[in-house]
Amino acid sequence: MTSRNTVPSFEVETTSAPISDADRERALEQPGFGTQFTDHMITIDWSEEQGWHAARVQPFGPLPILPGASALQYGQQGFEGIKAYRHADGSVWTFRPERNAARLRATAERFYLIAPDDALFVESLRSLVAVDHEWVPQPDGEKSLYLRPFIIGTEQFLGVRPSKTVTFGLIAGPSGIYVGGLGNPVNVWLSEEHVRATIGGTGEAKCGGNYAAGLGAHAEAKTNGCQQTLFLDAETRTYVEEFTSMNVLFVTSDGHLVTPDLSGTILHGITRASLLQIAAEDLGMTVEERRVSVTEWRERVADGSFSEVFACGTAAVITPIGTLKARNFDIPPARHTGGEVTQALKERLTGIQYGHIEDTRGWMVKLRD
Structure with missing residues (x-):
């Protein structure tokens, strides 16, 4: 499929019923995650005949999608997660958006969809922030504006084939800490029955089906007093892959940072790559990217050679891992949970994102002065 990427002009329709200033301020003060949305959203349509067209900034509300659309009937969809950060001078920035755009295109390719190129992707972020900039929290704590780009197949056709029409959308909402935090380690449940992804499947794609497949395991985790689920490889049920929505990293006592390699079943985390x-x-x-077994985790926490274990992702940034619980055993927290390396990595990453540390790599992109 050919995308015919150009950056169309955005038609702007502002809402006639914005959320009140008082309600918005309350949402910014205690933002939570994914529970409050800004006043506007973006949609851009694609078709084989017209390419990208009908770019709109419009009031937040229902999408006009037909019941027979491929996104609803066959799961032809994908999404991303990215944040906007307000700096001390009031400007608004985002972090490595070209990586999110590339990952969305990779997801689109897996499902034979179309996704925007870098220029259109970034322009959509700018266009939404332009009208909803008051929703970007002040740079205190770990608050930000979480942006959710997505693509859906919109053609109504019950035959099994790729949709000939696509909608790209963008919604946003103020965000706090998704889960955990440096002083609040997350307990994790080891899923021994459920598998998240298989070789040749959709593990590398950021799509709703991957998350839906883990909901049963996540419910089991909550029953056992855990906030996240750890999934193992599908073939041997031996090796660590990733958590419900985060990558996993291990700090060794001799200065190594170890993480499961991208084997085709693990999401290419942008936070992971940056760390x-x-x-x-x-x-x-x-840095070591290699297989890590649950047995190695247990033995090296016991002897102290895994000194810190943490998870990372766009929503959570970095959060230490507490106890790994399984049906027949527990692995206690590493000796220095939330320790020096975890803290240093988080301070360096968030320092760049919020403008406290100079961005020498060109990772930050300005969305608004």
Whole structure:
């Protein structure tokens, strides 16, 4: 499928019923995650004949999608997660958006959909922030504006084939800490029955089906007093892959940062990739991307050679891992849970994102002065 990417002009329709200033301020003060949305959203249509067209900034509300659309009938959809950060001078920035755009295109390719190129992707972020900039929290704590781009197949056709029409959408809402935090380690349930992804499947794609497939395991985790689920490889049920919505990393006592390699079933986390680069270049650590078994986790926490274990992702940023619980055993927290390396990595990453540390790599992109 050919995308015919150009950056169309955005038609802007502002809402006649914005959320009150008082209600918005309350949402910004205690934002939570994914429970409050801004006043506007973006939609852009694509068709084989017209390419990208009908770019609109419009009031937040229902999407006009037909019951027979491929997104509803066959799950032909994908999404991303990215944040906007307000700096001390009032400007608004985002972090490595070209990586999110590339990952969305990779998801689109897996489902034979179309997704915007970098220029159109970033312009959509700018266009939404332009009208909803008051929703970007002040740079205190870990508050930000969470942006959710998505693509859906919209053609109504019950035959099994790719949709010939696509809608790209963008919604947003103020965000706090998704889960955990440096002083609040997350307990994790080991899923021994459910598998998240298989080789040749959709593990690398960021699509709703991958998350829906883990909901049963996540319910089991909550029953057992855990906030996240750890999934293992489908073939041997031996090796660590990723959590419900985060990548996993291990800090060794001799200065290595270890994480499962991208084997085709693990999401290419942008936070993960950034932390590996920061660890190697800024902290002088040795980075290892390789298989890690649950047995190795248990043995190396016991002997102290895994000194810190943490999870990372756009929503959570970095959060330490507490106890890994399984049906027949527990792995206690690492000796220095939330320790020096975890803290240093988080401070360096969020320092760049919020403008406290100079961005020497060109990772930050300005959305609004």
